[in-house]
Amino acid sequence: MKHCLRACFAGALLTAAVVDVASAQTGTVKLGQIEAQTGPNAIYGYMSSQGVPIAVDEINKAGGFKVGDTTYKLDLIALDTRGDPKEATIQIKKLLEQDKAKFVFGPFLSNVFVTIFPYAKQFNGKFLMLGGGTRIHEFVGQPGNEFVIRSWNWDAGPRGFGERMVDYLIKTAHPKKVAMLFQNDSGGKILGDIYEPIFKARGIETMTEYFEPGTKDFSPVLAKIGEFRPDYLFPGYSDAALYDIVRQSIEGNYSKKFFLVRGSTGPGLKNKDGIEDYIVYVPKDFEEAEKSDPKVKHFVDAYKAFYKRDFPYDQAPLCSSSCYDHVYMLVAAMQKAGSVDDVEKIRKTLLSMTYEGMWKISFDDHSEQVFNFDIVHLRKGGVKEVSHVEP
Amino acid sequence: MTQVVVGQILNGIILGSLYGIIALGVTMTFGITGIVNFALGQFMMIGAYATWYFTDLVMLPFPVSVVFAVAIAAVAGLVADQALFRFTRNNLVNGLLVSIGLISVMESAALLLFTTTPKNMDVVIAGSWSLGAITLPRMKVVAFLLLVAVIGLTWLGLSRAWLGRATRAYAQNPEAAMLMGVPTKALQTGVVVYSCALAGFGGALYASLFSLEPSLGALFILKGVEGAILAGVGNLLGALAGGAILGVTESVGSLYLPTSFRDAYGLVFLVAILLFRPAGLFGGRK
């Protein structure tokens, strides 16, 4: 009896010790994501919503990450806005009030961001939002908006990639006239506002035309541009329109030289025998990087294993925003700050650190991301030349 | 500058033939089954994707792919007719609403199969013909000729062949036609299938010229309906003319006025025509 009692007591102590150890040393960090995974604008949420689960899965499979004495796992709550601001309103409420997430990735879509901003602002100081949307630029870095961080770099400004792109263009081609052709929506209008002054400051004459989203036949507007006789055509911004614009511009003899800051190398490669010049900004030329950078190769392989499908080389560059790298960066920030809930401390740490993943990511004093990128220069026949730029 | 305008008029006519073939489908369906098949744009989309699939993925020669694409569009039309349109004959509102429902279903299927990422078919006929400052891509001209040929043959078939005359008889007086032994049910189904095949053919040619997205149907059906109304619903050759007028208005309008208003020009023109000639430009007889 005594023997049994002693054994039971020892067993109870041991169990208590184990249980105590177990509960004291694990935890969960909730990571919310609010992107358009499906719907007409899915391309702007697609890659980030694909990259984040891979990172979360990797981290959790490796046992989680340690901050202090506790090992944490990540709990990803990925919601699909379908590009609809109304859906997003309901979803952000869910993330902040029900799930009490302290970190939210997204949105990339400007109209979604603008709609959820007033509500999200009420939670300033209680969570962080990392999104790549163009219009986030207007709000970021201002007092009262500390919760917003923009995970894409800005075209203009001293470290703007747009300025670097134009510099490159001038250096290689010395154009005198550039015609811009943008989609008649938020993204397109902002591009016009950004680039007209940039070109003007360098003495290049410009002309800007807008086309209706969904246009397939660009003949009339290209004819107008043709009259201007530009040296380069600068179309933006989604591949959907770019393929048609490039092809029709070549077929109709309006312009065979192209300069792009949004979109992929796809349209240029497809028309490689017709183009004379095709200069495009890509956050990373994945085809090339895969061969030389082990981190990129690892990501591509992980993607294929996780989703069991081909790697979308064209859209992968979007991963430079609120995606795979950013999960790891956030975790590193939490570890460095020594906390998973002191939002302000983590924010300061995040904004002051430099992370080297597939990209070298850091933030400027406006809480806007600065990262390295590639300029892909295609010539007639498909000859490719890639330059790496670090702003 | 005049060369640019002439170029755009030509471009408008070519684009218009694409609108025209859809307009033809709309007009035939309305005349015989009494409803407007808004989903015709989706059959065009089926034809386009099928053509792309067979030419680029299965590596068949373009003309063969076109034949397959048209066949697939026709079969889809048959299924839609038997499952849905058969129950909404002559009920305009219901037919409209059912076709809208069908559009959602078909567009989602395309999205699931192909995603929003646009597909671009490899070029079939490269190069352009130039006349002075006017440059026209060869494929566009070829597509135009093919479309006109098909529309013309349809018209001929309807005016000479027995089946064609039976169809017109039915359109004019359904009861009399039935009494004369015209198989009305089969005729109605036949017309729906044929108009879907026409749309599929238009889609096949579309694929050789432009990039493909699941939403391409929406734009073309609107233009097709506008073209049909413009010409006078029920008038067959008029459908081609209606489409052409619409295409030209858009292209030339875009030259002088903001391009972003492109869709508006056709609409304004349409409303104006309807006010002065409610039966359409050539309307009045079926």
Add this chain to the structure above:
Amino acid sequence: MKSLLLLLIPLYVLPLVVHSDVVLTILIFTFLLGILAVGFNIVFGGAGQLTMFHAAAFGIGSYVTFLSMLRFGIPFWLGYCVAVVIVVLVSIVIGWICFKFRLKEFYFAVVTLAFAELCRLVALNWTSVTNGTLGMLVLEKPTIWLPGSGIVRIEQTTSWYFLSLVALSAILVFSVLLMRSWIGRNFSAIRLNEDLAQTLGIDTFRYKLLAFTISNVIASFAGALYGFYTGYIEPAYLAVTQSLDAIAMVLLGGVSTIMGPVVGALVLTSLPHLIELPAEMRVAVYGMILILVILLMPRGVVGLFRRPRHAA
């Protein structure tokens, strides 16, 4: 009227029991879109005219109310009055064009669609006024005078809940009274057999115009509230898809019934949140619902619960 009260009273009491912000938000959207659907039902289920203009009226309601507030510094309700004036004028012009020329059903739908598209293109391109595709951020809120509290800004979810519920109740009561009055009976006559109605001495032109105008005014009311609730107004509010959404709600719920549009709005607004579907599937489900309703349940959900009555 009894069934109306039966359904509305629990909704008023709901916030005392349910505190979930998410549920209340979904209901707010339901009420606002329900107003749009009820408006559409008056001209379609009542007078039998298929219009595609209600989304444009919805959008005009948002834009004009907000712009008036901005330009003239007037409160929400006065801004909305300006919107009403504009919508009535536009409806009369368009309605006159359509009905005077005796455009039949199909043409009416297409012409209203054309005008709606034109309005959308104007909103999209008149950038100096509407900020075009960038849309406008609405930081203003409607204000209400309440006994005891004075002037209150409607900002919190619960405030919006009650505001939209009261608005919906008012519109529902209005539509019941309208359809039961001699005006409503004339609408029904036109819907059932326009030519016969004409021979009976009913001025179909005038009544169709009236139905069209009333429907658009109600749609603009929904739009004004909706724009201020979401805090963001964009040209997509005037798109065809918005019109089609309303049509689907009415069909699903039950055409020509009073509560039908609200039931339809409830189902279609909450469905995406009950079943997490990717956007593509959701659109397909939408389409299937439309098809099934037309073929199998032409009287809608509410129709299932009622025995066929002599048309009223």
